[in-house]
Amino acid sequence: MATEHSRSAARLMMAPAVFLLLVWMLVPLTMTLYFSLKRYLPLRGGDLGWVGLDNYVRFVTSSSFWPSVQTTLIIVGGVLLITVVLGVFLALLLDQPMWGQGIVRILVIAPFFVMPTVSALVWKNMLMDPVNGLFAHLWKFFGLAPVEWLSQAPIFSIVLIVSWQWLPFATLILLTAMQSLDSEQLEAAEMDGASPFARFGHIVLPHLGQAITIVILIQTIFLLSIFAEIFVTTQGSFGTRTLTYLIFQRVLESQNVGLGSAGGVYAIILANIVALFLMRIVGKNLDA
Amino acid sequence: MGRIVLDKVEKNFGEVTVIPPLDLEIEDGEFVVFVGPSGCGKSTLLRLIAGLEDVTGGAIRIDGEDATAVPPAKRGLAMVFQSYALYPHMTVRKNISFPLRMAKLDKAEQDRRVEQAAAVLNLTEYLDRRPGQLSGGQRQRVAIGRAIVREPGAFLFDEPLSNLDAALRVGMRLEISELHERLKTTMIYVTHDQVEAMTMADKIVVLQAGRIEQVGSPLELYRAPRNRFVAGFIGSPKMNFLEGPEAAKRDAQTIGVRPEHIAPSPSEGMWKGRIGVSEHLGSDTFFHVHMEGYANPITVRSGGEVAMHHGDTIYLTPDAERIYRFDDKGLRIV
Ligand SMILES: Nc1ncnc2c1ncn2[C@@H]1O[C@H](COP(=O)(O)OP(=O)(O)OP(=O)(O)O)[C@@H](O)[C@H]1O
Numbered sequence: 147m148a149t150e151h152s153r154s155a156a157r158l159m160m161a162p163a164v165f166l167l168l169v170w171m172l173v174p175l176t177m178t179l180y181f182s183l184k185r186y187l188p189l190r191g192g193d194l195g196w197v198g199l200d201n202y203v204r205f206v207t208s209s210s211f212w213p214s215v216q217t218t219l220i221i222v223g224g225v226l227l228i229t230v231v232l233g234v235f236l237a238l239l240l241d242q243p244m245w246g247q248g249i250v251r252i253l254v255i256a257p258f259f260v261m262p263t264v265s266a267l268v269w270k271n272m273l274m275d276p277v278n279g280l281f282a283h284l285w286k287f288f289g290l291a292p293v294e295w296l297s298q299a300p301i302f303s304i305v306l307i308v309s310w311q312w313l314p315f316a317t318l319i320l321l322t323a324m325q326s327l328d329s330e331q332l333e334a335a336e337m338d339g340a341s342p343f344a345r346f347g348h349i350v351l352p353h354l355g356q357a358i359t360i361v362i363l364i365q366t367i368f369l370l371s372i373f374a375e376i377f378v379t380t381q382g383s384f385g386t387r388t389l390t391y392l393i394f395q396r397v398l399e400s401q402n403v404g405l406g407s408a409g410g411v412y413a414i415i416l417a418n419i420v421a422l423f424l425m426r427i428v429g430k431n432l433d434a
Numbered sequence: 435m436g437r438i439v440l441d442k443v444e445k446n447f448g449e450v451t452v453i454p455p456l457d458l459e460i461e462d463g464e465f466v467v468f469v470g471p472s473g474c475g476k477s478t479l480l481r482l483i484a485g486l487e488d489v490t491g492g493a494i495r496i497d498g499e500d501a502t503a504v505p506p507a508k509r510g511l512a513m514v515f516q517s518y519a520l521y522p523h524m525t526v527r528k529n530i531s532f533p534l535r536m537a538k539l540d541k542a543e544q545d546r547r548v549e550q551a552a553a554v555l556n557l558t559e560y561l562d563r564r565p566g567q568l569s570g571g572q573r574q575r576v577a578i579g580r581a582i583v584r585e586p587g588a589f590l591f592d593e594p595l596s597n598l599d600a601a602l603r604v605g606m607r608l609e610i611s612e613l614h615e616r617l618k619t620t621m622i623y624v625t626h627d628q629v630e631a632m633t634m635a636d637k638i639v640v641l642q643a644g645r646i647e648q649v650g651s652p653l654e655l656y657r658a659p660r661n662r663f664v665a666g667f668i669g670s671p672k673m674n675f676l677e678g679p680e681a682a683k684r685d686a687q688t689i690g691v692r693p694e695h696i697a698p699s700p701s702e703g704m705w706k707g708r709i710g711v712s713e714h715l716g717s718d719t720f721f722h723v724h725m726e727g728y729a730n731p732i733t734v735r736s737g738g739e740v741a742m743h744h745g746d747t748i749y750l751t752p753d754a755e756r757i758y759r760f761d762d763k764g765l766r767i768v
């Protein structure tokens with residue numbers, strides 16, 4: 147797009163899309179900001195007028211605010227750790243020539259197509275149920291007392307469920323990256339006397355750096371707002387109340403739209419802080 | 435250090451035989467070039483020697499010891515790949531020192547060897563760059579540097595110059611030859627370019643479909659090719675082959691004569707033809723001469739500035755001493 151003419155034509159063509167995106171983002175954002183400055187209780191009097199920053203102060207000073215931020219970060223961090231480590235491992239495995247490769251790959255991708263609500267229900271009722279769950283049977287088979295997963299290890303359980311859903315995504319991206327590795331590089335390293343572990347550390351892992359960065363960034367965006375998995379399992383009890391879930395409770399359970407909206411603005415701030423940190427840590431991998 | 439013997443080495447990929455049993459001896463310090471057309475198994479043979487492929491049958495001996503089952507890193511050989519296979523996220527220094535770091539050499543010795551290799555290869559200024567910031571020729575030199583620092587028993591090169599442009603190729607060719615003069619280490623060099631083979635080799639191995647057609651010094655192959663394939667492959671431009679009455683006159687199925695062994699003349703000679711395309715290179719002129727009764731034109735070399743042109747009648751006289759005769763199996767009749 148070199149000429150003045152083609153540039154302005156391009157701008158014209160892009161305008162509808164840009165406009166749509168702006169409306170799509172700006173309308174909800176403005177509404178959130180608008181409500182966050184009001185005392186708005188739909189079932190208890192409706193719009194009760196402007197209150198300034200009152201909602202913001204009440205949201206942060208509530209005793210559940212900091213624990214919810216902490217829970218959010220623990221869940222996001224845990225899922226990232228599990229999906230990246232296992233994803234690299236699975237990608238290495240799937241990259242090996244083997245019989246039935248196509249089918250195995252589809253099976254590995256499959257969990258990604260299951261809706262979060264469904265997968266959480268399946269995990270809750272078929273695997274983690276302390277009476278009928280598969281895990282309970284397994285534990286009993288070995289003569290152990292069944293674990294009540296969702297109340298005894300609630301955060302771990304949710305991390306497990308969410309990781310199961312996101313592992314395919316990580317594996318898929320990492321596998322694609324793995325396949326673009328020049329096999330001559332590995333052969334050269336082999337001739338240079340690098341052991342399989344050294345080859346992994348010096349050649350494969352640096353090559354995957356960019357893909358790992360992308361996996362981390364994309365997953366973080368989605369994981370900061372996980373909801374369904376908590377809603378159908380613990381309902382935010384046992385310390386699994388994330389920031390998203392707290393906002394949901396404020397708006398729908400306490401029917402306080404103003405307070406929830408202020409929480410929403412905090413969620414935006416949290417997401418930006420996390421993004422900033424991530425870009426600092428892993429963003430340089432994207433330059434190469 | 436660096437005597438390599440292949441004893442009935444054989445390689446199949448599944449059902450396909452790429453290298454039928456093959457014997458070859460490479461002496462210590464020799465510069466051996468494998469040449470042959472594309473797909474003839476040159477790279478495969480090199481990779482067998484390197485240990486990157488397992489042999490299907492036979493044995494490989496390095497310095498008298500059976501190395502058939504020895505892993506690549508333990509064979510004491512260094513390889514330079516066609517794609518260079520540099521490690522993109524490491525600096526040139528890290529790339530070159532990689533084999534030394536893997537061997538856990540002490541830091542001072544590593545630095546000494548890297549500096550030395552960089553000096554030899556004119557890479558000193560580039561040590562802190564990444565491969566992505568280097569030109570093709572510089573990358574090639576880094577790849578060679580990475581091979582040199584290991585002080586291997588033999589170097590293996592797989593078409594190392596094929597990604598470079600013509601001028602750079604000539605330069606690198608000289609540099610590699612010079613390196614061989616200096617290090618006196620065995621080098622095995624794969625190429626499909628017969629000019630590289632002729633100019634660099636102590637010994638050329640001509641391969642076709644995994645079989646060795648002939649082994650010998652460049653001039654031996656030039657003067658006394660064993661068969662038609664070698665005669666056609668070695669020498670540039672290619673040898674002319676004639677069948678029919680001219681061959682029959684000399685009791686052969688085919689006769690061959692090189693472009694440089696035919697004397698052209700505008701007035702008299704043994705064969706008469708008409709000039710087709712002529713290529714004026716300044717130092718030489720190559721005429722493609724069409725002769726009655728022969729489908730393919732005959733290439734003739736002449737001096738740089740001759741007054742003969744497209745469409746002119748030309749007379750050719752081959753040097754009787756240098757006419758090669760081949761039988762119906764393509765073998766040369768001596
Ligand atoms: N991994 C493999 N599996 C099956 N066949 C192979 C494999 N590698 C090489 N071949 C076959 O072996 C033959 C020789 O291949 P090779 O790479 O040694 O040729 P080459 O002489 O190096 O050719 P070029 O000059 O084009 O590099 C080819 O016909 C090729 O198709």
Ligand SMILES: [Mg+2]
Nearest residue numbers: 476477478593
């Ligand atoms: Mg090859």
